[in-house]
């Protein structure tokens with residue numbers, strides 16, 4: 001009889017967990033994956049990346065017909081109305097097809113789906129839905145959950161104070177939505193509801209939006225979102241929210257302290273971040289403690305300090321992003337199988353999927369300057385022939401390189417397709433490219449990607465179209 005039920009048991013079927021399970025099975029390991037949700041795919045597929053992108057895409061189409069450039073192209077439209085129920089149904093359809101796709105991949109790769117939440121008994125066994133399951137290796141991939149704002153009670157069913165999950169499922173367009181938090185999720189969901197007709201106010205504690213992104217990008221983001229009609233209250237903190245009869249009254253004051261004022265809204269979206277999720281996992285049973293930020297710490301191979309227990313994704317340190325979790329999922333499975341799984345945490349691209357998109361990889365200009373002398377090349381999308389032809393004037397590409405070696409240290413873009421453009425920059429940087437390497441690489445014309453080539457040329461002061 002085998003010593004353990006499985007070679008690998010993955011706890012959590014988000015992008016970290018399901019990818020780890022599939023790769024482990026592909027490598028010939030007997031694998032199970034436990035998740036208590038009704039469908040596979042974790043936060044990302046069920047209440048994160050995918051539903052938000054479905055609504056971003058749908059709302060962008062609506063906004064384009066109502067306020068876009070159709071007239072310029074001689075396209076005449078009649079009165080445009082919104083069927084929100086149909087848009088929400090379309091979102092659910094995308095989610096269903098993708099979560100079902102993971103179920104298919106589990107079957108195809110012979111990964112056993114254990115339906116239920118897992119709790120450790122010891123380092124090699126857990127209980128799932130009342131059953132004891134043992135495994136030689138256990139991977140913690142339990143992800144993250146919404147960070148609550150002290151004193152503010154989220155009630156997604158009532159739909160007045162909501163978190164991202166409630167903000168994705170509203171069955172009405174709010175008249176006035178206040179978004180607490182000017183980060184990625186707040187700006188994406190704020191954009192959705194603004195396009196669908198809500199007045200949107202964003203309250204951000206810091207003096208700029210998009211913490212963690214390059215300073216120029218953050219400044220430009222404020223200009224772009226203001227131009228689109230969002231009301232931005234920067235350097236402002238929310239100190240309380242009272243709900244009465246379906247209306248919310250927020251009390252706000254300057255972040256540094258000062259006179260308080262109030263804002264009335266019929267919907268408040270709390271989007272101040274996410275925190276690692278280990279509730280009910282029974283980490284105490286195996287003697288594994290989380291750090292001060294609630295994260296499970298691992299070494300570069302994704303081993304925790306407990307033999308046979310590994311961890312990946314949002315639950316460990318690093319950016320809380322699906323592609324980071326996926327890459328770690330592949331790496332951990334390869335390491336368990338005795339191969340060499342590596343993730344380069346210095347090059348995890350980040351994208352905000354608004355219009356335009358905001359994307360970056362590597363160091364910000366501020367962080368790069370702290371490390372040494374740098375050169376910076378910048379090229380505006382206004383001077384890129386494709387963006388100009390498509391009437392997409394906003395944005396720029398910025399390339400930051402080491403002044404001595406010319407090695408590219410960071411790339412930042414604001415463009416309609418910045419999320420796609422950043423892949424090229426990431427790959428170039430992964431190969432250790434210099435700005436000259438990018439500048440002398442032939443780029444198809446006319447494409448938005450040419451702006452990256454020109455920004456790289458601008459590092460030495462020689463862009464052509466500027």
Ligand SMILES: Cc1cc2nc3c(=O)[nH]c(=O)nc-3n(C[C@H](O)[C@H](O)[C@H](O)COP(=O)(O)OP(=O)(O)OC[C@H]3O[C@@H](n4cnc5c(N)ncnc54)[C@H](O)[C@@H]3O)c2cc1C
Nearest residue numbers: 012014015016042043044048049118143313314320321322
């Ligand atoms: C609104 C929103 C939009 C987002 N958009 C993007 C985006 O566009 N791009 C991007 O890269 N990232 C995005 N993210 C972040 C992304 O969703 C996460 O980084 C990603 O899902 C993390 O993957 P994970 O596998 O670590 O965890 P998760 O996806 O959180 O999955 C963890 C799973 O573990 C399960 N679980 C927890 N505890 C247990 C237990 N004890 N037993 C069994 N199962 C358990 C949970 O049910 C869950 O299904 C978004 C997030 C949100 C909320």
